[in-house]
Amino acid sequence: GQQVMQIPQYQHVQEGEDFTTYCNSSTTLSNIQWYKQRPGGHPVFLIQLVKSGEVKKQKRLTFQFGEAKKNSSLHITATQTTDVGTYFCWALGKLVFGAGTILRVKS
Amino acid sequence: DVKVTQSSRYLVKRTGEKVFLECVQDMDHENMFWYRQDPGLGLRLIYFSYDVKMKEKGDIPEGYSVSREKKERFSLILESASTNQTSMYLCASSQTGTGTFFGQGTRLTVV
Numbered sequence: 001g002q003q004v005m006q007i008p009q010y011q012h013v014q015e016g017e018d019f020t021t022y023c024n025s026s027t028t029l030s031n032i033q034w035y036k037q038r039p040g041g042h043p044v045f046l047i048q049l050v051k052s053g054e055v056k057k058q059k060r061l062t063f064q065f066g067e068a069k070k071n072s073s074l075h076i077t078a079t080q081t082t083d084v085g086t087y088f089c090w091a092l093g094k095l096v097f098g099a100g101t102i103l104r105v106k107s
Numbered sequence: 108d109v110k111v112t113q114s115s116r117y118l119v120k121r122t123g124e125k126v127f128l129e130c131v132q133d134m135d136h137e138n139m140f141w142y143r144q145d146p147g148l149g150l151r152l153i154y155f156s157y158d159v160k161m162k163e164k165g166d167i168p169e170g171y172s173v174s175r176e177k178k179e180r181f182s183l184i185l186e187s188a189s190t191n192q193t194s195m196y197l198c199a200s201s202q203t204g205t206g207t208f209f210g211q212g213t214r215l216t217v218v
Binding site: 035041042043048 | 140166
């Protein structure tokens, strides 16, 4: 199936540092969704982006959809230990998940 | 809140057994999905369904089949379980245009 590349695979940050994960596709995406999975849990829907260049915020989380609708990013400002988990992007039109970025936060 | 319920959290089966994983959602969603999740491989789509009695193959359908006789229920069937099907299985449902809601997952071990 179509691939959505997600980077980095893993990031370990100090509490208070920022964190960003990126999803990239070689083809245009109709929309993209972001999910968070806590250790031992199941993926939980965070947000959906549909429009070219769209930016959405949820408290310390900022989501962006590229102008060409081929990439997206999730940025966390001032990470906290509660942010620990794996963050996935999901290209809805292609029903493909990115491989996920594992975030670990040192307190 | 949307609830997606998987019948078992943990399951241990023997090689060659026929295994049924059941999933029920309570929000009248059209779309239902089965994924498996393995370390280093992420979430991979096995099958999905966008309507009753409709099914579509995902990326890794081999060794699996599905059944959707009622809108709220989507079953995953392992015809003859093998050790390489040991995995975490996640069911999900969605309505077009909304987020996707996942069940708690079934950790299946085939011995």
